[in-house]
Amino acid sequence: MSTQFASHPARRLGGLTLDPLAWMLTLLALVLGVSTFFLIVVYVLWQAAGVFGAVSLSEFLLFEPWVPLAEPPRLGILHAWVSTVYVTGIALLVAVPLGIVMALFIAEIAPTAVRNILQPCLEVLAGIPSVVYGFFGYVTLVVWFEHIFDMTTGVSILAAGLIVAVMVMPFIVSTATEALDAVPRSFRETGMSLGVTRFYVIRRIILPRAMPGIFAGIVLAFARGIGETLAALMLAGNSLAVPKELLDRGQTLTGLIATELGEAALGTEKFAALFAASAVLMLLILLINGGILLIKNRLLCHAQG
Amino acid sequence: MAAFFSSKTGYYVMHKAEQLLLNNRRAVVNDRVFWLLAWTAGAIGLLLPLSIIGYLLFHGFQVLSWSFISEVPRGYPLGVSGGILPAIQGSLAVTGLGLAVAFPAALASAIYLSEYARSQRFVAVMRFFTECLAAIPAILFGVFGYAFLVVQFGFGISVLSGGLTLAMLMYPVILIGSYSAFNAVERPLKESALSLGVSRAYVIRRTLLPKALPGIIAATVLAAGHAVGSAAPVLFTASVVQTRSSPSLDSPVMTLPTHLYNLVSEAVSFEHAYGTAFVLIACLLFANSCAMILRHRLRK
Numbered sequence: 001m002s003t004q005f006a007s008h009p010a011r012r013l014g015g016l017t018l019d020p021l022a023w024m025l026t027l028l029a030l031v032l033g034v035s036t037f038f039l040i041v042v043y044v045l046w047q048a049a050g051v052f053g054a055v056s057l058s059e060f061l062l063f064e065p066w067v068p069l070a071e072p073p074r075l076g077i078l079h080a081w082v083s084t085v086y087v088t089g090i091a092l093l094v095a096v097p098l099g100i101v102m103a104l105f106i107a108e109i110a111p112t113a114v115r116n117i118l119q120p121c122l123e124v125l126a127g128i129p130s131v132v133y134g135f136f137g138y139v140t141l142v143v144w145f146e147h148i149f150d151m152t153t154g155v156s157i158l159a160a161g162l163i164v165a166v167m168v169m170p171f172i173v174s175t176a177t178e179a180l181d182a183v184p185r186s187f188r189e190t191g192m193s194l195g196v197t198r199f200y201v202i203r204r205i206i207l208p209r210a211m212p213g214i215f216a217g218i219v220l221a222f223a224r225g226i227g228e229t230l231a232a233l234m235l236a237g238n239s240l241a242v243p244k245e246l247l248d249r250g251q252t253l254t255g256l257i258a259t260e261l262g263e264a265a266l267g268t269e270k271f272a273a274l275f276a277a278s279a280v281l282m283l284l285i286l287l288i289n290g291g292i293l294l295i296k297n298r299l300l301c302h303a304q305g
Numbered sequence: 306m307a308a309f310f311s312s313k314t315g316y317y318v319m320h321k322a323e324q325l326l327l328n329n330r331r332a333v334v335n336d337r338v339f340w341l342l343a344w345t346a347g348a349i350g351l352l353l354p355l356s357i358i359g360y361l362l363f364h365g366f367q368v369l370s371w372s373f374i375s376e377v378p379r380g381y382p383l384g385v386s387g388g389i390l391p392a393i394q395g396s397l398a399v400t401g402l403g404l405a406v407a408f409p410a411a412l413a414s415a416i417y418l419s420e421y422a423r424s425q426r427f428v429a430v431m432r433f434f435t436e437c438l439a440a441i442p443a444i445l446f447g448v449f450g451y452a453f454l455v456v457q458f459g460f461g462i463s464v465l466s467g468g469l470t471l472a473m474l475m476y477p478v479i480l481i482g483s484y485s486a487f488n489a490v491e492r493p494l495k496e497s498a499l500s501l502g503v504s505r506a507y508v509i510r511r512t513l514l515p516k517a518l519p520g521i522i523a524a525t526v527l528a529a530g531h532a533v534g535s536a537a538p539v540l541f542t543a544s545v546v547q548t549r550s551s552p553s554l555d556s557p558v559m560t561l562p563t564h565l566y567n568l569v570s571e572a573v574s575f576e577h578a579y580g581t582a583f584v585l586i587a588c589l590l591f592a593n594s595c596a597m598i599l600r601h602r603l604r605k
Contacts, residue, residue, distance in 0.1 A: 021506075022505070022506040026417035027417050028413075029409070029410045029417070033435075033477075033480065034434050036438065037434050037435075044445070047452060105343040105350075106347070108343075109343045109344070114347065120593070121351055121355065122350055123593060124589065125354040127593055128357065128534075129536070129562055130534075131562040131563075131566050132582050132585050136357060136582075139575065196332065197333060198336055198339075198340075199340075202339070226442075227441075227442025230536050230537060234569060261451060262540075262541055266452065266456045271452075274448070278445055281442070281445065285441065285442065289436070290433075290437055293436055297433070
């Protein structure tokens with residue numbers, strides 16, 4: 001019996017058991033892969049630290065304009081983060097109400113056939129590359145804006161915000177649908193059996209239960225919105241002024257990085273400043289995602305225990 | 306009876322009944338309004354993707370011809386006429402290299418997490434960091450790839466730098482997809498296979514992999530489709546406006562998304578931009594339908 005097993009081809013490979021080898025190789029792959037995360041985080045922070053010899057943190061974030069060619073260079077990202085907040089704010093203002101109602105439609109009202117068509121459609125919408133969205137906005141929204149608002153160029157914070165809204169909406173819909181689907185069926189049935197309307201059941205019973213999941217989706221959508229690059233770069237207008245109105249031009253953090261990185265030499269203060277801008281973006285996104293993940297895991301642990 | 310309705314109690318009952326009826330009517334109206342709003346939102350959710358995709362495909366199709374995808378860009382400024390062959394080749398080269406690095410690494414990592422890892426805590430921690438890696442926006446991979454690979458490692462703006470950058474982008478996505486594909490394999494199947502006394506490696510190769518393969522391929526195809534369209538990571542690591550030679554590991558290339566970006570931002574040719582967007586959308590639709598078919602097979 002044992003000789004039979006020992007001679008099994010999978011058991012022995014040239015006198016070597018395959019299992020420890022597979023164990024070692026797969027562990028190596030995992031450690032190498034996951035360590036790229038730490039490599040990126042540490043490297044970006046390390047490069048970013050160089051800027052704080054030239055400016056202080058508050059100057060960098062709040063007071064200095066972005067004039068890297070001045071002597072000495074003036075490095076501030078106020079205009080960039082204000083633009084980012086504007087663009088993402090507009091995007092969420094549009095995408096959140098629409099996305100939640102759409103999720104309610106998918107989860108509570110739509111017949112299964114409609115749901116089965118709608119969900120793949122939204123999946124495709126989520127997959128359209130950022131640069132294609134930027135191009136689409138450029139040939140539709142921007143042109144309309146020039147007509148409607150009589151602008152010389154239609155590129156603006158508003159155009160970027162609306163396109164980013166379309167980009168983050170599928171994400172809000174899918175997370176909200178997931179949260180709504182997780183509410184037990186019996187809640188709906190009990191509610192409906194009391195003779196109240198479906199809207200009442202949704203508003204007073206289902207939405208409160210699904211709210212944490214929906215809120216998490218919105219926060220994650222914010223993190224995605226601020227990381228959006230190409231569409232914001234092509235539509236926001238690449239202006240170094242701090243935007244004040246919706247139709248002003250601006251430059252998001254991602255746009256600033258994408259525009260200037262190619263012209264910055266390693267080791268210069270401008271290069272470090274771009275890394276500091278990246279670090280701000282990265283820390284914000286990781287804080288949001290990490291926080292949500294930790295809360296979710298804790299909730300799961302509670303649910304199991 | 307009449308005495309009851311004219312009494313104080315009777316009046317109260319009537320008043321309450323009337324209020325209830327009014328409330329009920331308001332609730333019904335609210336319900337109707339909500340129903341209408343929900344169907345409107347559903348219609349928007351259907352029309353928005355269809356109109357965006359339709360608009361781009363319609364305009365792109367008019368530009369598309371065999372010469373558009375088989376010729377090099379010509380004219381001045383470059384891209385006004387000719388085709389986009391080098392961009393297609395470049396995108397394939399960069400994404401192919403990225404997949405060649407990311408796929409084995411991600412698959413092996415998923416196997417370790419779902420089959421070999423003993424401690425649940427270790428799995429949870431690793432999943433946490435993987436999901437954090439997946440949350441990092443594409444532009445940051447580009448920034449890191451540029452500074453670390455292009456400049457510090459001296460790989461230059463090349464297929465190698467771009468491919469490795471895209472590999473970092475794809476790795477967490479493929480890992481998470483494969484991990485859930487492995488986890489979806491029924492426990493009894495795994496246990497009965499193990500109970501036969503063969504090694505874990507054998508069970509993985511002969512039982513789990515075939516079962517999980519559709520899910521793994523679906524995740525990989527989606528990740529690759531995403532990477533092909535992603536301009537931010539290759540903008541500074543692999544792409545240039547123009548190349549003459551066919552792609553090699555240490556030379557820069559043109560890629561589809563950055564070519565589209567150049568055509569639009571320099572206002573070179575909107576016609577060719579439509580054509581390039583068509584090719585990108587076609588890649589996306591191909592990847593999504595592949596994934597959908599595979600997932601459908603998996604569910605059976």
